[in-house]
Amino acid sequence: MGRKSVLTPEQWADIERRHVVEAEPVRKLAREYGISEGAIRARISARAEKTKNVANQIVAAEAAFKELPISAQINAQDLAARLRAVSEHLLSAAGYSSASAHRLSMLANVQLEKVDDVDPLKSLPALTAAATLQKLANVSSEIGLNLLRANKEAVDEANKRKNKAPAGLTHFYGESDDTEPADA
Numbered sequence: 001m002g003r004k005s006v007l008t009p010e011q012w013a014d015i016e017r018r019h020v021v022e023a024e025p026v027r028k029l030a031r032e033y034g035i036s037e038g039a040i041r042a043r044i045s046a047r048a049e050k051t052k053n054v055a056n057q058i059v060a061a062e063a064a065f066k067e068l069p070i071s072a073q074i075n076a077q078d079l080a081a082r083l084r085a086v087s088e089h090l091l092s093a094a095g096y097s098s099a100s101a102h103r104l105s106m107l108a109n110v111q112l113e114k115v116d117d118v119d120p121l122k123s124l125p126a127l128t129a130a131a132t133l134q135k136l137a138n139v140s141s142e143i144g145l146n147l148l149r150a151n152k153e154a155v156d157e158a159n160k161r162k163n164k165a166p167a168g169l170t171h172f173y174g175e176s177d178d179t180e181p182a183d184a
Contacts, residue, residue, distance in 0.1 A: 104137035
C-alpha cells in the first residue's frame with residue numbers, strides 16, 4: 001500500500017511509453033521525474049509485460065497474414081470484420097436481453113403482489129402469470145450471463161477493484177483502495 005502519486009496519469013503514461021516503446025532505462029526516467037525506480041517498476045511492470053506480449057502477437061499475426069496469398073488476405077480481412085461485427089452485435093443483444101429480463105422480472109413481481117398469501121391457489125392466474133414472466137426473464141438473461149461466464153476473469157478483476165476498502169479504512173477491511181505506489 002502506497003501513498004497517492006505525485007505524478008499525473010499523463011506523466012505515468014509518458015513514462016510507460018518511453019520505457020516500453022523507446023526502451024529508455026527505468027533509472028533515467030526515475031531521475032528525470034524525481035521518483036524511485038521501484039515506484040516505476042511497481043506501477044508499470046505487469047502492464048508493460050502484457051503490452052510487449054500483445055505487440056509480439058500483433059507482429060506474428062501480421063507476418064502470418066503477409067504469408068497468405070492475396071485472395072486469402074482479403075478473405076481473412078473480411079472474416080475478421082465479420083467476427084468484430086458478431087462480437088458487437090452479441091454485446092448489444094446482451095444489453096437488450098438483460099434489460100428485457102429486468103422488465104419481465106418486474107412484471108412477474110407485480111403479478112406476485114396479487115397472490116393471496118393465505119390461500120395462494122385462489123390466485124392461480126396471477127401465479128401462472130408470474131411463473132411465465134419469470135421464466136421468460138430467465139431465458140432473456142442467458143445471452144448476458146453467457147457473456148459474463150465467457151469473460152469471468154475480467155469480471156472478477158473489475159469486482160475486485162470495485163470492492164476495495166475506502167482509503168484510510170485498512171484497519172477495518174484489511175485492504176485499501178489506495179493502490180498508487182510510493183514515489184520516493
